[in-house]
């Protein structure tokens with residue numbers, strides 16, 4: 001872990017006269033997982049969209065490492081309905097990987113998310129959970145340097161959530177990319193992230209940062225250290 005993949009300085013954003021974010025300063029290092037949490041309306045998605053290049057900031061600097069390969073997973077699937085399951089991956093891979101590399105990775109990822117038998121199906125034939133699994137496979141199919149996740153587990157069952165989280169951590173351990181996760185759920189944040197940023201205020205800023213030093217695979221919600229962070233976070237929600 002060393003170089004910065006992403007650096008944000010004094011960023012602010014308003015919607016007309018409504019100031020949502022002010023004075024955001026943030027750095028993300030190679031291989032790090034950072035979660036942004038905060039109450040509803042605190043500007044998490046706004047910040048995500050600015051980082052993803054989907055929305056302009058008003059002021060401030062945002063620097064992404066040169067040549068950075070960015071992949072996103074949103075709350076709701078954004079698949080191409082006219083392409084097959086496999087071709088949703090092939091389509092995004094074409095600018096980044098050779099055909100041979102791409103084919104091997106598609107096979108591996110579709111197996112990993114349990115969709116290999118559906119490779120020729122179309123998104124309209126999949127359930128909501130299957131679509132979200134496909135979103136994860138598609139995002140990982142370009143071998144990203146930075147994976148941006150905006151509430152990716154929000155509309156899926158708890159069992160599948162656990163499975164997808166495991167899959168993501170396994171893949172992250174193998175490939176060592178960085179992850180920026182936006183979530184409503186502090187439990188998700190404490191299980192996945194190295195660092196948690198709590199957005200609060202109006203306009204919102206990063207009010208508090210938590211570092212978690214226990215390796216991801218060794219954490220449980222009932223562990224003393226993890227539980228005390230969860231309690232501190234809960235207190236912040238009460239005060240916001």
Ligand SMILES: Nc1ncnc2c1ncn2[C@@H]1O[C@H](COP(=O)(O)OP(=O)(O)OP(=O)(O)O)[C@@H](O)[C@H]1O
Nearest residue numbers: 015018020038039040041042043044045046047184
């Ligand atoms: N396009 C827009 N035009 C005007 N106001 C907006 C727009 N998008 C978001 N807002 C407002 O900006 C604030 C922050 O919204 P944002 O979606 O970024 O928050 P959030 O923390 O992601 O919320 P949630 O957790 O509920 O998804 C909210 O008050 C919202 O109403």
